[in-house]
Amino acid sequence: xxxxxxxxxxxxxxxxxxxxxxxxxxxxxxxxxxxxxxxxxxxxxxxxxxxxxxxxxxxxxxxxxxxxxxxxxxxxxxxxxxxxxxxxxxxxxxxxxxxxxxxxxxxxxxxxxxxxxxxxxxxxxxxxxxxxxxxxxxxxxxxxxxxxxxxxxxxxxxxxxxxxxxxxxxxxxxxxxxxxxxxxxxxxxxxxxxxxxxxxxx
Amino acid sequence: xxxxxxxxxxxxxxxxxxxxxxxxxxxxxxxxxxxxxxxxxxxxxxxxxxxxxxxxxxxxxxxxxxxxxxxxxxxxxxxxxxxxxxxxxxxxxxxxxxxxxxxxxxxxxxxxxxxxxxxxxxxxxxxxxxxxxxxxxxxxxxxxxxxxxxxxxxxxxxxxxxxxxxxxxxxxxxxxxxxxxxxxxxxxxxxxxxxxxxxxxxxxxxxxxxxxxxxxxxxxxxxxxxxxxxxxxxxxxxxxxxxxxxxxxxxxxxxxxxxxxxxxxxxxxxxxxxxxxxxxxxxxxxxxxxxxxxxxxxxxxxxxxxxxxxxxxxxxxxxxxxxxxxxxxxxxxxxxxxxxxxxxxxxxxxxxxxxxxxxxxxxxxxxxxxxxxxxxxxxxxxxxxxxxxxxxxxxxxxxxxxxxxxxxxxxxxxxxxxxxxxxxxxxxxxxxxxxxxxxxxxxxxxxxxxxxxxxxxxxxxxxxxxxxxxxxxxxxxxxxxxxxxxxxxxxxxxxxxxxxxxxxxxxxxxxxxxxxxxxxxxxxxxxxxxxxxxxxxxxxxxxxxxxxxxxxxxxxxxxxxxxxxxxxxxxxxxxxxxxxxxxxxxxxxxxxxxxxxxxxxxxxxxxxxxxxxxxxxxxxxxxxxxxxxxxxxxxxxxxxxxxxxxxxxxxxxxxxxxxxxxxxxxxxxxxxxxxxxxxxxxxxxxxxxxxxxxxxxxxxxxxxxxxxx
Numbered sequence: 001x002x003x004x005x006x007x008x009x010x011x012x013x014x015x016x017x018x019x020x021x022x023x024x025x026x027x028x029x030x031x032x033x034x035x036x037x038x039x040x041x042x043x044x045x046x047x048x049x050x051x052x053x054x055x056x057x058x059x060x061x062x063x064x065x066x067x068x069x070x071x072x073x074x075x076x077x078x079x080x081x082x083x084x085x086x087x088x089x090x091x092x093x094x095x096x097x098x099x100x101x102x103x104x105x106x107x108x109x110x111x112x113x114x115x116x117x118x119x120x121x122x123x124x125x126x127x128x129x130x131x132x133x134x135x136x137x138x139x140x141x142x143x144x145x146x147x148x149x150x151x152x153x154x155x156x157x158x159x160x161x162x163x164x165x166x167x168x169x170x171x172x173x174x175x176x177x178x179x180x181x182x183x184x185x186x187x188x189x190x191x192x193x194x195x196x197x198x199x200x201x202x
Numbered sequence: 203x204x205x206x207x208x209x210x211x212x213x214x215x216x217x218x219x220x221x222x223x224x225x226x227x228x229x230x231x232x233x234x235x236x237x238x239x240x241x242x243x244x245x246x247x248x249x250x251x252x253x254x255x256x257x258x259x260x261x262x263x264x265x266x267x268x269x270x271x272x273x274x275x276x277x278x279x280x281x282x283x284x285x286x287x288x289x290x291x292x293x294x295x296x297x298x299x300x301x302x303x304x305x306x307x308x309x310x311x312x313x314x315x316x317x318x319x320x321x322x323x324x325x326x327x328x329x330x331x332x333x334x335x336x337x338x339x340x341x342x343x344x345x346x347x348x349x350x351x352x353x354x355x356x357x358x359x360x361x362x363x364x365x366x367x368x369x370x371x372x373x374x375x376x377x378x379x380x381x382x383x384x385x386x387x388x389x390x391x392x393x394x395x396x397x398x399x400x401x402x403x404x405x406x407x408x409x410x411x412x413x414x415x416x417x418x419x420x421x422x423x424x425x426x427x428x429x430x431x432x433x434x435x436x437x438x439x440x441x442x443x444x445x446x447x448x449x450x451x452x453x454x455x456x457x458x459x460x461x462x463x464x465x466x467x468x469x470x471x472x473x474x475x476x477x478x479x480x481x482x483x484x485x486x487x488x489x490x491x492x493x494x495x496x497x498x499x500x501x502x503x504x505x506x507x508x509x510x511x512x513x514x515x516x517x518x519x520x521x522x523x524x525x526x527x528x529x530x531x532x533x534x535x536x537x538x539x540x541x542x543x544x545x546x547x548x549x550x551x552x553x554x555x556x557x558x559x560x561x562x563x564x565x566x567x568x569x570x571x572x573x574x575x576x577x578x579x580x581x582x583x584x585x586x587x588x589x590x591x592x593x594x595x596x597x598x599x600x601x602x603x604x605x606x607x608x609x610x611x612x613x614x615x616x617x618x619x620x621x622x623x624x625x626x627x628x629x630x631x632x633x634x635x636x637x638x639x640x641x642x643x644x645x646x647x648x649x650x651x652x653x654x655x656x657x658x659x660x661x662x663x664x665x666x667x668x669x670x671x672x673x674x675x676x677x678x679x680x681x682x683x684x685x686x687x688x689x690x691x692x693x694x695x696x697x698x699x700x701x702x703x704x705x706x707x708x709x710x711x712x713x714x715x716x717x718x719x720x721x722x723x724x725x726x727x728x729x730x731x732x733x734x735x736x737x738x739x740x741x742x743x744x745x746x747x748x749x750x751x752x753x754x755x756x757x758x759x760x761x762x763x764x765x766x767x768x769x770x771x772x773x774x775x776x777x778x779x780x781x782x783x784x785x786x787x788x789x790x791x792x793x794x795x796x797x798x799x800x801x802x803x804x805x806x807x808x809x810x811x812x813x814x815x816x817x818x819x820x821x822x823x824x825x826x827x828x829x830x831x832x833x834x835x836x837x838x839x840x841x842x843x844x845x846x847x848x849x850x851x852x853x854x855x856x857x858x859x860x861x862x863x864x865x866x867x868x869x870x871x872x873x874x875x876x877x878x879x880x881x882x883x884x885x886x887x888x889x890x891x892x893x894x895x896x897x898x899x900x901x902x903x904x905x906x907x908x909x910x911x
Contacts, residue, residue, distance in 0.1 A: 031311065031312075067226070072386075074827075117224070128791050128792065130219075132433045133221075133431060133663065177835040177838070186436070189799065193835070
């Protein structure tokens with residue numbers, strides 16, 4: 001999985017409290033914070049963000065978007081996967097303050113208006129591609145990101161090296177499994193998840 | 203009513219599926235409330251000893267830190283039934299990672315920074331965390347987990363072994379293993395006066411409420427425990443864990459709602475683990491392949507907090523006809539974290555050893571391993587002499603042979619090569635007992651024509667809501683969409699946990715009974731229903747737990763195909779096929795998912811899951827998901843689950859056996875046996891990592907002293 005953080009590209013921000021407790025004799029009254037604006041599921045949100053706050057906690061604690069899950073908080077399980085400017089990322093590894101101006105899509109932002117599910121969500125339902133459901137939002141976001149990466153011609157570890165550069169990479173089951181391997185499912189729904197992603201491709 | 207005959211067994215979609223795929227399903231950390239605080243525990247930094255001092259001031263001066271709780275200032279609690287829950291009650295440190303403090307903060311960041319800032323000093327004592335088969339402190343316990351006697355003996359196993367035509371005497375090792383459900387153990391607690399409400403990630407709210415009531419010395423009716431959605435458990439949430447006690451303590455101390463979400467790295471030390479097991483198996487057989495003597499000895503560890511004995515020799519009491527049969531457990535109390543349930547405790551590691559030994563015996567005898575098992579089918583349960591309520595192991599084996607294409611197998615080890623890959627296939631049997639407990643439920647006919655079924659089931663991913671609704675629809679004879687269901691609330695009534703593969707049988711039995719009674723009342727009712735409807739209650743105490751004259755177990759067979767890379771030592775499971783006989787399958791869709799999930803966890807046990815108790819530090823080296831490797835997508839190529847039709851009138855009104863655990867039982871042995879078939883090398887210690895396999899391959903090709911020559 002691509003876990004590189006998106007580049008901050010917003011305007012320079014006001015730093016609320018830049019005191020560094022490591023270098024001060026007394027602890028600050030409040031931790032360093034900055035105003036940060038994110039577009040989440042199409043809506044802008046400007047928050048004064050603790051510099052330690054990762055995107056996952058911002059979504060869950062500040063915006064009430066608990067769809068992204070905290071499985072490990074260390075980028076090891078993929079349960080927190082969201083799309084940042086269209087690319088999948090472990091939101092537990094991204095400092096929110098560094099994402100000023102970024103477009104974030106979470107599992108809550110995938111379905112259309114009303115009752116309509118995203119095709120990947122529908123396929124997960126139809127294939128019973130989950131049990132406890134805790135990894136599911138991450139799996140779904142990751143699958144959507146992986147489909148886009150393949151369409152954009154990004155190779156994976158198992159892509160045939162003879163595949164023309166820049167051409168969409170066809171996704172067989174081995175490709176699907178490889179590309180989703182950053183998302184752990186302890187219930188063992190993997191075969192059904194691969195089925196669901198295949199359904200969306202075909 | 204017509205058209206409902208197929209409700210039970212039908213592949214019905216999960217009722218909460220839409221919530222799970224849209225991210226609206228709420229788990230224990232996700233119940234926000236005004237003023238909710240977050241808490242972060244402080245784990246002990248010594249393997250044995252006591253806390254001599256705590257300086258909370260560096261934490262308390264940090265912004266957003268609300269409180270630092272330790273044994274010095276935490277409210278005193280009554281002794282818990284489970285001593286692992288006596289957190290912050292004494293300076294004693296029984297193992298590394300035991301919680302010695304809890305920092306409550308306005309935010310996760312504040313609590314975490316506070317936990318890092320608390321200064322704890324210790325008086326460390328020498329510790330011993332290393333299990334050996336001849337550990338001087340090992341003893342024979344009274345009971346193993348599940349209430350099984352530690353030792354059973356029939357006939358004269360030693361004499362029978364000594365006089366057997368073929369003798370196998372082998373040792374196997376299974377390392378500590380970790381449950382690691384995707385949702386870490388989490389609780390959110392809130393006090394309203396003397397009423398306590400907790401959202402807890404638990405496999406059963408009744409047990410959580412009982413323990414909290416006793417520890418906080420409250421009447422049970424002042425405590426509500428909710429577990430609407432639970433992100434897996436696999437046994438580690440079967441009873442309350444420290445998170446719920448800490449959350450209730452912190453909420454009481456601070457007067458705020460508090461969430462305790464345990465950090466992933468802390469889980470192995472505090473939520474239980476599958477204890478390591480050292481196995482010695484002695485199998486004697488006659489020339490015809492009939493087992494004359496079976497002796498399974500297990501040595502395991504427990505902590506000094508409480509005794510937990512992984513009952514790994516118990517499946518040998520069930521599996522094969524042997525005139526002489528001995529099974530025994532020994533346990534060494536060490537300064538280790540406390541072991542507990544992990545998916546199929548006992549059966550899972552025990553059947554790895556027994557089914558690996560059966561494969562070795564088949565090889566020694568020159569008998570097909572499927573045939574060897576069929577030749578040793580018992581007439582009655584070997585240990586108890588009871589008749590089986592149903593036993594379709596042979597049918598599972600034969601169905602697996604057919605589906606897997608076993609007949610085409612060349613039995614000679616190392617006979618299939620594909621470039622640098624060796625290819626092999628293996629088989630192993632599976633068993634898991636039928637467990638069931640009493641439960642309360644109610645069914646109400648509503649004036650709008652719907653039915654409301656309430657049962658305190660917990661849906662940890664099994665599809666409990668869905669299958670209980672199916673059972674209700676079937677018993678009422680109404681369409682499934684007329685049945686509403688409420689679960690996972692301790693206020694509904696008492697219920698057993700989602701564990702021991704007993705949930706559906708236990709909850710379903712009481713749901714069935716309530717619905718049958720309601721049907722009777724409705725039959726005697728004329729005219730419109732009153733506003734509150736008509737209700738019927740059920741309590742299966744005395745029925746569900748009545749002694750059975752039958753030995754009741756599910757059975758199964760696993761078939762695995764592997765490739766072994768002779769260059770890297772990597773083993774890959776190219777096919778894993780299971781066939782199960784588990785009574786009536788109540789929801790084909792969710793049942794298949796559970797079987798496949800169990801088999802996948804068995805694949806992890808075989809190949810990747812490995813934990814080590816560090817002799818110096820005293821805790822698990824592989825404590826997170828970067829170091830403890832659970833299977834990922836790329837590891838799981840082709841896993842299939844099938845079942846045979848099994849009618850068994852001696853189970854419960856649905857005719858079902860549990861399915862949550864049998865999928866993991868025997869799957870690691872099937873993989874290991876396939877690796878032997880591929881390589882000709884017998885591995886007797888899990889997991890089959892590239893390092894271990896490559897080392898053995900090189901030694902095999904270049905015996906000692908030859909390497910590098």
